[in-house]
Amino acid sequence: MDIVVRGPEPTDSERLAVDAVLGPPVSAWAGGVRDLGREGRISLLGGSEARSQRHLLLPALHAVQDRFGWLPPGALAHISRRLTIPPAEVHGVASFYQLFQLKPGARSQVHVCEDIACRHRGGLALERELRERHPGSEAVDIHGSPCLGVCEQAPAALVLRHGEKPGGGAIGGATARAVESAIESGSYPDAGLDWLKWAVPQSLHPEADLALLARVGRCDPASLEDYRRSGGYLGLAKALALGSEATIAEVVASGIVGRGGAAFPTGRKWDAVAKAADPERLVVCNADESEPGTFKDRVVMEGDPFALVEGMTIAGLAVGARKGYLYIRGEYPLAVRRMEGAIKAARAAGLLGDAISGSGVSFDIEIRRGAGAYICGEETALFNSIEGQRGEPRSKPPFPVQNGLFGKPTVINNVETLVNIPLVMREGGAAIAAMGTTGSKGRKLFCVSGNVARPGVYEFPFGITLAELIGKAGGVPDGRPVQAVLLGGAAGAFVGPAQLQVPLTFEGTRAIGATLGSGVVMVFDDTVDLGDTLQRIAAFFRDESCGQCVPCRVGTSRQEELVGRIRAGKPLGSLAEESALLDDLAQVMRDASICGLGHTASSALQSAVRLWGPGILNGAKLVDNHG
Amino acid sequence: MAEPFREPPMWFHAPPRPTRVPMPPAEASRPAVDLVVDGKAVSVPAGATLLDACAKLGLDIPTICQHPNMTPVNVCRVCVVELEGARTLVPSCSRVAESGMKVSTNSDRVRASRRMVLELLASSVDLSTAPDIQRRCAEYGARPERHGSPEPASPEGERDQRVPGHHHLPEPGIARRVAQPVKIDNDLYVRDYSKCVLCYKCVQACGDEAQNTFAISVAGRGFDARISTENAVPLTDSACVYCGNCIGVCPTGALMFKSEHDMRQAGTWDESAQKQTDTICGYCGVGCTLTLHVQDNTIVKVTSPADREITHGNLCIKGRFGYQSVQNKA
Numbered sequence: 001m002d003i004v005v006r007g008p009e010p011t012d013s014e015r016l017a018v019d020a021v022l023g024p025p026v027s028a029w030a031g032g033v034r035d036l037g038r039e040g041r042i043s044l045l046g047g048s049e050a051r052s053q054r055h056l057l058l059p060a061l062h063a064v065q066d067r068f069g070w071l072p073p074g075a076l077a078h079i080s081r082r083l084t085i086p087p088a089e090v091h092g093v094a095s096f097y098q099l100f101q102l103k104p105g106a107r108s109q110v111h112v113c114e115d116i117a118c119r120h121r122g123g124l125a126l127e128r129e130l131r132e133r134h135p136g137s138e139a140v141d142i143h144g145s146p147c148l149g150v151c152e153q154a155p156a157a158l159v160l161r162h163g164e165k166p167g168g169g170a171i172g173g174a175t176a177r178a179v180e181s182a183i184e185s186g187s188y189p190d191a192g193l194d195w196l197k198w199a200v201p202q203s204l205h206p207e208a209d210l211a212l213l214a215r216v217g218r219c220d221p222a223s224l225e226d227y228r229r230s231g232g233y234l235g236l237a238k239a240l241a242l243g244s245e246a247t248i249a250e251v252v253a254s255g256i257v258g259r260g261g262a263a264f265p266t267g268r269k270w271d272a273v274a275k276a277a278d279p280e281r282l283v284v285c286n287a288d289e290s291e292p293g294t295f296k297d298r299v300v301m302e303g304d305p306f307a308l309v310e311g312m313t314i315a316g317l318a319v320g321a322r323k324g325y326l327y328i329r330g331e332y333p334l335a336v337r338r339m340e341g342a343i344k345a346a347r348a349a350g351l352l353g354d355a356i357s358g359s360g361v362s363f364d365i366e367i368r369r370g371a372g373a374y375i376c377g378e379e380t381a382l383f384n385s386i387e388g389q390r391g392e393p394r395s396k397p398p399f400p401v402q403n404g405l406f407g408k409p410t411v412i413n414n415v416e417t418l419v420n421i422p423l424v425m426r427e428g429g430a431a432i433a434a435m436g437t438t439g440s441k442g443r444k445l446f447c448v449s450g451n452v453a454r455p456g457v458y459e460f461p462f463g464i465t466l467a468e469l470i471g472k473a474g475g476v477p478d479g480r481p482v483q484a485v486l487l488g489g490a491a492g493a494f495v496g497p498a499q500l501q502v503p504l505t506f507e508g509t510r511a512i513g514a515t516l517g518s519g520v521v522m523v524f525d526d527t528v529d530l531g532d533t534l535q536r537i538a539a540f541f542r543d544e545s546c547g548q549c550v551p552c553r554v555g556t557s558r559q560e561e562l563v564g565r566i567r568a569g570k571p572l573g574s575l576a577e578e579s580a581l582l583d584d585l586a587q588v589m590r591d592a593s594i595c596g597l598g599h600t601a602s603s604a605l606q607s608a609v610r611l612w613g614p615g616i617l618n619g620a621k622l623v624d625n626h627g
Numbered sequence: 628m629a630e631p632f633r634e635p636p637m638w639f640h641a642p643p644r645p646t647r648v649p650m651p652p653a654e655a656s657r658p659a660v661d662l663v664v665d666g667k668a669v670s671v672p673a674g675a676t677l678l679d680a681c682a683k684l685g686l687d688i689p690t691i692c693q694h695p696n697m698t699p700v701n702v703c704r705v706c707v708v709e710l711e712g713a714r715t716l717v718p719s720c721s722r723v724a725e726s727g728m729k730v731s732t733n734s735d736r737v738r739a740s741r742r743m744v745l746e747l748l749a750s751s752v753d754l755s756t757a758p759d760i761q762r763r764c765a766e767y768g769a770r771p772e773r774h775g776s777p778e779p780a781s782p783e784g785e786r787d788q789r790v791p792g793h794h795h796l797p798e799p800g801i802a803r804r805v806a807q808p809v810k811i812d813n814d815l816y817v818r819d820y821s822k823c824v825l826c827y828k829c830v831q832a833c834g835d836e837a838q839n840t841f842a843i844s845v846a847g848r849g850f851d852a853r854i855s856t857e858n859a860v861p862l863t864d865s866a867c868v869y870c871g872n873c874i875g876v877c878p879t880g881a882l883m884f885k886s887e888h889d890m891r892q893a894g895t896w897d898e899s900a901q902k903q904t905d906t907i908c909g910y911c912g913v914g915c916t917l918t919l920h921v922q923d924n925t926i927v928k929v930t931s932p933a934d935r936e937i938t939h940g941n942l943c944i945k946g947r948f949g950y951q952s953v954q955n956k957a
């Protein structure tokens with residue numbers, strides 16, 4: 001393929017940053033040394049060799065962004081040449097992600113969460129204050145951000161610093177001072193075990209019945225020894241002893257279904273891939289966790305990274321995959337570091353790589369960082385993102401089990417799903433299936449946030465009711481009443497105070513027209529302006545739509561405009577007409593969009609209107625108060 | 628004084644139009660798939676789409692982003708149909724027919740989605756040079772005005788700079804549009820992205836489905852997604868080779884010959900006064916069919932029929948734009 005690259009020559013440091021990821025260039029055309037002997041070959045082979053490296057586009061863009069704080073045209077041109085990707089396509093990919101900047105930025109990028117858990121707990125005020133304190137600063141840029149996945153410590157902020165030693169970290173309970181001191185010192189409050197103890201309130205109670213969270217906040221996440229001492233790698237040993245078929249049988253028997261939102265039976269998925277005709281199969285772990293209100297996957301990766309490595313390894317062994325990809329959202333620098341550490345340690349101990357634990361099986365894991373796009377959590381968009389394409393969902397069928405990453409049969413699972421696997425192997429499928437309800441087996445992580453005394457990730461066997469869970473989280477502070485609870489995140493549904501007895505199971509939530517989704521339980525007391533929350537949810541979908549299909553690209557925009565004008569007290573026509581229009585938008589997005597983002601872009605809004613009438617949008621609050 | 632344009636000499640006979648889009652030979656091995664569409668049984672070869680099945684029954688399904696010579700991208704969603712057992716509607720242009728499928732193409736649910744898709748497009752895109760889509764809007768009763776008054780055009784280049792995520796809500800009652808100034812950066816064709824429905828056809832044509840030049844791509848995200856060269860540079864600084872194959876597949880007139888654009892601006896464009904003549908390009912030995920659009924004895928644009936075996940409607944810069952030599956008036 002002959003491509004035209006007209007961009008400027010890279011500077012030396014731009015070249016170095018890119019080549020650090022891609023290795024030294026092999027041809028003079030791509031900026032390497034002339035080697036006539038090799039060049040002849042390259043003209044025959046080099047093109048397809050380079051093109052097969054397209055999956056390195058995202059890592060290369062990250063390297064440049066980390067080094068310079070933006071993507072200079074010379075560096076982009078160099079990437080184009082190195083990977084034989086047309087410059088227009090590099091631009092198309094780079095402009096898809098929120099964390100890539102096409103204009104020079106300040107040394108530190110501060111992302112302040114303005115999403116639904118944080119905005120009324122000081123997030124908006126913090127953003128305003130930081131903007132006032134650093135107007136047009138050369139040192140700091142302030143960005144409003146969608147949910148950063150640190151909702152238990154609202155308001156949250158994320159600092160990313162570029163340079164030769166790039167770094168970054170999250171700040172919980174953020175204040176302007178805390179953000180500034182992190183920028184100055186380059187150290188972040190997420191470093192120690194306290195951070196994890198805060199995220200998992202049950203970790204402070206030795207009597208709490210924890211399995212998935214047993215190590216979080218208690219064990220050193222960097223220590224393979226600690227992991228092994230606490231039952232780690234027994235699951236893999238069992239799986240190695242059982243072999244592929246019996247391992248899948250255990251997973252089927254456990255009744256575990258996906259924890260990423262779609263609740264598909266995990267054993268069935270694995271079985272389909274194990275039986276695929278193509279011998280080359282892949283395992284992908286979806287750690288893009290960007291559903292507003294979701295933070296369990298982050299906490300697990302930060303606090304118990306080896307469990308995920310073990311879970312992925314068992315998945316690889318069971319379906320006959322030799323390679324796994326772990327796709328972590330770009331806003332989780334600590335999770336990336338912890339997972340890198342765990343993968344390295346596992347490799348060193350012979351638990352990853354060729355001939356795992358002396359068996360004949362090999363498996364290894366590669367980490368890929370997202371770059372700020374909720375849609376990349378959709379499984380096929382995630383594949384495209386890894387492949388160096390725009391993160392646009394593919395049309396299904398074909399499904400990932402037939403035609404997934406790189407066109408190979410692929411198991412894609414959520415982090416929580418995969419950390420259940422070592423447990424399933426250790427305790428046996430039957431023991432897991434005996435836990436929970438008939439429709440929902442095993443244990444579940446709940447992301448409790450909003451107006452509760454102790455927000456955090458909670459673990460319970462399926463069956464606990466919403467009211468019980470809120471109680472376990474310390475209830476609503478100051479004796480205030482619950483106004484509403486959002487289940488399942490922005491793609492989920494609201495429930496009212498009358499529905500607090502709902503059991504938090506797949507079937508229980510479905511029965512009341514709600515969903516468990518990714519396990520979000522966000523509590524709003526009577527001080528919160530729910531209309532503002534709904535406006536933000538509408539804005540979220542408008543921001544995060546990939547823009548591929550008409551119903552969602554234009555529909556999410558129209559939906560946001562509609563909520564906006566109702567809130568401004570300027571509806572077009574009567575409220576009933578606006579309500580009908582909202583229904584029409586909801587229907588076309590649900591029925592005719594390509595992917596789950598469009599399908600669910602109206603569900604939270606619709607649930608609120610169903611519960612409280614369209615007046616909820618225009619600030620006719622249930623209780624007259626301001627947060 | 629220039630020679631007036633002449634009819635081709637009598638010995639020249641344009642090749643006859645083939646009656647079907649050329650397909651690879653040896654169809655025999657494709658087994659038949661039997662399904663039911665709108666209550667009628669129909670049988671199509673394996674691999675055919677639901678749209679093919681509909682066409683076989685003579686059903687009129689609206690399409691926008693579908694093109695007979697290209698891989699379906701199924702993004703406009705106007706062709707959706709109801710498939711029994713499926714949770715959502717399915718795009719007929721890409722969904723492969725399977726035995727036993729039961730499909731409805733004209734249920735209330737289908738019509739509602741089509742109406743909304745058309746309404747959303749009409750409320751955000753200038754469809755003034757897309758008569759087919761306008762006709763569909765009328766057919767389905769789209770009421771774009773329900774969504775508010777049109778947003779004024781954004782300043783030149785502003786949409787090209789938009790970053791994902793951040794945006795501002797327009798004034799209450801205003802419906803966002805993609806309206807923006809026309810991009811005129813070369814003498815051959817203009818890009819009026821106010822009229823772009825983001826059907827991906829031009830990107831496919833410029834890319835590996837025809838031209839393999841890759842001068843343009845989709846950039847940005849969500850409502851700000853747009854067709855762009857690298858860093859939104861003018862076409863003259865991009866890889867574009869002015870084959871015009873993107874113009875040939877654009878369903879809305881967003882990509883347009885400069886000659887047509889100028890005449891439309893001047894109010895002299897008159898399709899009813901135009902004559903279309905097929906001929907063979909004389910620049911090289913490939914033999915592409917050219918359709919010359921002639922108004923007042925002047926070639927005003929050149930297209931190529933999509934169903935010709937040699938190039939499937941694609942041309943190069945010479946065939947597409949090299950017609951001035953036959954009508955130089957200077």
Ligand SMILES: Cc1cc2nc3c(=O)[nH]c(=O)nc-3n(C[C@H](O)[C@H](O)[C@H](O)COP(=O)(O)O)c2cc1C
Nearest residue numbers: 258259260286288289290377378379413414417596
């Ligand atoms: C817009 C959208 C975003 C999603 N985000 C995530 C995510 O962040 N993490 C995740 O595990 N699944 C996410 N999913 C669900 C995945 O598509 C997929 O179903 C899941 O990763 C499968 O894993 P599981 O079976 O273990 O749940 C998302 C789906 C959609 C439509």
Ligand code: SF4
Nearest residue numbers: 546548549552595598
């Ligand atoms: S539904 Fe939305 S996010 Fe999904 S493919 Fe369509 S535009 Fe993209």
Ligand code: SF4
Nearest residue numbers: 833867868870871873
């Ligand atoms: S004229 Fe040809 S090369 Fe230029 S953008 Fe269009 S298809 Fe691509």
Ligand code: SF4
Nearest residue numbers: 823824826827829877
């Ligand atoms: S410019 Fe034309 S062909 Fe290209 S995406 Fe827009 S409408 Fe489609």
Ligand code: FES
Nearest residue numbers: 113118147148151
């Ligand atoms: S971190 Fe702010 S809402 Fe999740």
Ligand code: FES
Nearest residue numbers: 701703704706720
């Ligand atoms: S024609 Fe089928 S989705 Fe556009």
